[in-house]
Amino acid sequence: SQKIEQNSEALNIQEGKTATLTCNYTNYSPAYLQWYRQDPGRGPVFLLLIRENEKEKRKERLKVTFDTTLKQSLFHITASQPADSATYLCALDLGGGGNKLTFGTGTQLKVEL
Amino acid sequence: DADVTQTPRNRITKTGKRIMLECSQTKGHDRMYWYRQDPGLGLRLIYYSFDVKDINKGEISDGYSVSRQAQAKFSLSLESAIPNQTALYFCATSEATGVFNQPQHFGDGTRLSIL
Numbered sequence: 001s002q003k004i005e006q007n008s009e010a011l012n013i014q015e016g017k018t019a020t021l022t023c024n025y026t027n028y029s030p031a032y033l034q035w036y037r038q039d040p041g042r043g044p045v046f047l048l049l050i051r052e053n054e055k056e057k058r059k060e061r062l063k064v065t066f067d068t069t070l071k072q073s074l075f076h077i078t079a080s081q082p083a084d085s086a087t088y089l090c091a092l093d094l095g096g097g098g099n100k101l102t103f104g105t106g107t108q109l110k111v112e113l
Numbered sequence: 114d115a116d117v118t119q120t121p122r123n124r125i126t127k128t129g130k131r132i133m134l135e136c137s138q139t140k141g142h143d144r145m146y147w148y149r150q151d152p153g154l155g156l157r158l159i160y161y162s163f164d165v166k167d168i169n170k171g172e173i174s175d176g177y178s179v180s181r182q183a184q185a186k187f188s189l190s191l192e193s194a195i196p197n198q199t200a201l202y203f204c205a206t207s208e209a210t211g212v213f214n215q216p217q218h219f220g221d222g223t224r225l226s227i228l
Contacts, residue, residue, distance in 0.1 A: 031214065032214035034214070034216065041221070041222075042222075043117070043203050043220050043221045043222055044203070044217075044219050045219070049216060051214070089155070093214045098169075099144060099215055100146075100158060101156075103148075103156040103157075105153060
């Protein structure tokens with residue numbers, strides 16, 4: 001069966017460190033992968049998009065990698081800050097138009113002082 | 114003002130009632146989506162619409178219906194609500210650019226409780 005897996009346990013890290021979140025998928029061949037941030041009581045907010053033929057994408061302190069052989073995406077936040085504390089969702093788009101996304105359950109990140 | 118606005122933000126109702134959740138957007142996007150979010154299950158697609166005349170079922174459409182009244186408005190209805198439809202509901206929009214992937218823009222959700 002098709003599955004998207006993100007760590008269900010919260011990730012706690014110290015301010016200034018790099019946070020690395022994992023998104024693994026099985027029985028999918030996504031053409032694109034997106035990462036979103038969700039704060040309590042709010043809707044998800046788009047962060048980064050990476051295509052299947054791209055290995056890495058960066059935006060300010062954020063970096064996403066996409067390994068279609070390992071069927072895995074890693075999401076990195078460098079120089080993390082308490083304001084980065086949130087739940088981070090990965091989402092797969094299988095391509096072919098329609099822009100329909102399949103979401104993982106998300107990983108909660110807590111950045112401590 | 115928010116680009117994607119959902120009303121109401123919270124709703125408590127009883128089993129068997131008809132409920133409508135509304136979504137309006139000022140982004141000028143053609144594509145609109147309805148999702149529900151449950152703890153441990155993530156966001157799941159209920160319905161999506163590519164334009165006013167094009168509405169499609171998503172992963173979990175049973176028990177729901179939608180109406181695209183205009184480019185800017187997309188409403189979700191529960192004809193006869195049941196307790197397992199208690200969830201957080203999100204509306205989202207995206208640009209239409211053919212086969213290329215686009216970010217989705219979400220509202221802040223409607224928390225629906227069915228007793």
